[in-house]
Amino acid sequence: MRARAAHDQRHVGQHARLEVQGLRFLKILHGTPMVAAMTRYPFRRSALLGAALLLATPAAAHAAPAETTETGVLQRAVADTFTVAPDDVRTTVTTTAGGTVEIPGGLARDIAPGASVAVTRRANGTVSAVNARTSIASNATVSGTHHLVIVPVFWQSGTDQTTVPTADAFATTTANVDKYFDTVSAGAIRFTLDRVTAPRKVAVTGCDTKTLESTARGIAGSVPQDQFHHIVVYYPRESSCGFAGLGYVGAGFIWLNGYSTTQVLGHELGHNLGLWHSDGYHCWSDSARQTQVPLSENCQVEGYADPWDLMGSRATGELTAAHLDQLGVLGGGGTQAATAGKATILAPLSGGSGLRQLTYRSGTRTYFLEYRDGGRLDQSLTAAGTGLAVRFTDTGLTSDFVHDHQLISYHPAMPVLQPGEGWNDPAGTISIRTGAATAAGLPVTVGGISDTRSPSAFDLLSPKASASLTTARTTVTWTPVTDDTAVASVTVLVDGVAVATAPGTATSVDAPIPDGRHTLQAVAADAFGNTSRTGTVTVTVDGNAPIGSPAPVATLRAGASVTATSVPVSVAWGLTDPNGVASQRIAQDSGGYAGLGAAVRRIDATAKPGVKVRWQLAVSDKIGHSGTVVGAPTTTTLNTRGGTFTGSWSTVAGKSLLGGSEQSTTAKGAAASYTFTGRAIGLIGTRGPASGPADVYVDGAKFSTINLNNGVTRSLGIVYTLTWTGAGTHTVKVVNQGTRLNVDGFVTLS
DSSP states (O other): OOOOOOOOTTOOOOOEEEEOSTTOEEEEEOOTTTSOBTTBOOSSHHHHTOOOOOOOOOSSTTOOOSEEEEEEEEEEEEEEOSSSSOOEEEEEEEETTSOEEEEOGGGGTTSOTTOEEEEEEETTSOEEEEEEEEOOOOOOOOOEEEEEEEEEEEESSSOOGGGSOOHHHHHHHHHHHHHHHHHHTTTSEEEEEEEEOOOEEEOOOSSOHHHHHHHHHHHHOSOOOSTTEEEEEEESOOGGGOOSEEEESSSSEEEEESOOOHHHHHHHHHHHTTOOOEEEEEEESSTTOOSEESSOSEEEEETTOOSSOTTTTSOOSOOOHHHHHHHTOSOTTSEEEOOTTOEEEEOBGGGOSSOOEEEEEETTEEEEEEEEOSOGGGTTOGGGOSEEEEEEEETTOSSSOTTSEEEEOSSSSOOSBOTTOEEEOTTSSOEEEEOOOBTTBEEEEESOOOOOOOOOOOOEEESOTTOEEOSSEEEEEEOOOOOSSOEEEEEEEETTEEEEEEETTOSEEEEEOOSEEEEEEEEEEETTSOEEEOOOEEEEEOOSOOEESSOOEEEEOTTSBOBTTBEEEEEEOOEEOTTOEEEEEEEETTSOOEEEOTTOOEEEEEEOTTOEEOEEEEEEETTSOEEEEEOOOEEEEEESSOSEEESSOEEEEOTTSGGGEEEEEOSTTOEEEEEEEEEEEEEEEEEBTTBOEEEEEETTEEEEEEEOBOSSOEEEEEEEEEEEEEEEEEEEEEEEOSSBEEEEEEEEEO
């Protein structure tokens, strides 16, 4: 089951998906109930593979036939990147002879995976036609108790049985999955762990899922191949697989690639039950994608972005009403088609009973409406909001998400229509109005609503154009706005992005505006998506003290003298402020502050060896904002006799030298090297008339040549420095070129 992705993005059937950790899923489909999909699973797989092989009769002896025809089962493989990009789809036919035929995407666009097909190939092997022979029978009921056999394996090299979870751990995960499905299905779907086989060492190379499946089936022994039995093979994480879980759609086999969590196992079992994913559908009012709206011509699918559903982001909130209905466990009276213009009370999905779903069909789309009240399993998912969740499936979706449910986002921060809100699809395909939520549920009216008139024109009153604001939050005001029905909300945009929303009757709202130069605009919307906008104004905001970028940081100061208690450093920093810096003072740790000019960005200072210090600034801008900018701590280390000396060296004594002496050489090639961990190093030595050039090597490679010649002899100086952007371990070597080289020690900076 190697997933070689073709690139016909017009194919949208996917019957198997790989659940990838974090951001990548790979799907391989065999067909609805009995086809391998890299996250869903087929039952009665053998029945699909039982067609006969047909060969065209040769036209003459020894002549290749013009065309051959063979039968088999249509499959699709999909590499799902778990991003907004379309899946890469590979269409193949597994023939009754056991071979695999790759199908050009356009030839089988309208044939469902799992269907029995006849493939016609030319003499050169290329496919000329694919024709459906039989369709797929619908899945049998999945209500009842499902039995799991878990087969842990490990590799012959690199891992051992201690790398797989214990039988007790698998039992706990299965119990959690059972509790989830028991809750959402009102006891109709249960899971039990029949057994966990002993961990087995297997000979598998790379991500060979086919061998893993056949091996696991052999270890599991006799397991009924029906919708109520599932074999799960668990193996230590194999990076070449690229997925967290893999399973058939509609059939009972699962691969767990190092993940045995409730979310991953539950998600894969959802595929075994026949479920596809629940995605997010995000739209913007413009091609630049600055302002989010429910539906428009600028939309994209975000795979697995449903914040509640186990088949979305792998959260363990309430399973969608659409998925419950698909599983046959929504219950009598749990769903009905919406009657245009008629108000209907939707019971809370978390209540587990009553009318919990309205459906509405328009063109190629079927809409599914449910009321999320934040109860039961949704209690921990408050960020998703409470209100009407609207999803759709679209047989005309021009991507590879045709089987998935797409969740419409009505607000940038939450997807639901909140109670009292309404919405008109700009294309006129659907209109929705909600009422006030009660204990009985949420009143919902679909269709039969006509409102295409925008709210009245209105203007921003404050802040004025070109205003200079001095706080990070500002009250934005506007003239009253009206509508033929009602204004639902007024939203303030900063640089085209919504930052605050007020009720439709309001004329002001407190809005956060970051420092800098920005454009402001207000947008009024009625309950049906009709909007009107003010003009834009540009303002400058300075609500904070000057910002240190970078904060004060010390570097070793070349040319300055070192003592046993003092290392020369330079301290540099940056300051930014929209209105300019008025004053600044600097201090070392808790010492007293020293005044500086407003434009100063570097000073010379000293640090005591072996003591951790940091520099901090007290700053103010020209409109009175004050604050403190603190640099990272740093430590200087002084070493007068460390390092490795090779070649001919002698000790030269002197009262002016660190430790009373230094090492000296006139031998060409004599070297002094020092290994340290830090972000800077300095060479301490003597410069004089007899000194000359030396080569500097950093981590084994020549870096530069320095010349220590000087008309006057000077000792105790930092004669050369090296600085890195971050701390690390390095070896620096200084090699004499043949004159004189005097080394008094090394100093480093953390």
